[in-house]
Amino acid sequence: MTGRKPPKVSFRWWVDRQISEAKDRGEFDDLPGTGKPLPPPTGNDAATDWVLRRVRAEGHDTAVLLPPALALRREVQDLPGKLAGERTERRVRELVEDLNERIRQAYLNHLSGPPLTVAMVDVEETLEDWRRSRATP
Structure with missing residues (x-):
């Protein structure tokens, strides 16, 4: 492999060329795992996986790692489950009003x-849903 990209050549072309030449030389033959399926993607890199494991191990909610817009969306999504454990309408109203604020x-x-x-x-509407969920045995 050449040490530097030649001038006036696109980076993409140069990388593709290096890969093609390595294939021609057989450098990708007999690699470990050849012919086996790839592991399912986690969508995370090693550092993110480490942080997630650490946060979970310490008993914290991983939602704190989300950007604010996504954290609010998730909170709205998880709201019915959170409200299911509440005992009073006043508390349900407080939680929904706090989220809205x-x-x-x-x-x-x-x-x-x-x-x-x-x-x-x-x-x-949320209060009505909460009431219905409590009335259903």
Whole structure:
């Protein structure tokens, strides 16, 4: 393999050329794992995997690692499960209103990261769903 990319040649072309030449020389033949399926992708690199394992091992919620827009979306998604353990309507209302206030503040503060696409949660509709879930045996 050449040490440097020649001038006036695209990086992509140069890399593809190096790979092609290595294939022609047989440098990819008989590699460990040849013919076996790849492990399922985790979508994470080694450092991210380490952080996730560490956070979980210490009993923390991994949602704290999400960008604010994604954390709010996840919180809305997980809301029914969180409310299922609540005993009073007053507490359910407080939790939903608190979440709505944080969503409102997120829109006002123009968070960095992925775009914020979370809608406010309808308090009365959520309360009705909570009541129905408690009435069902």
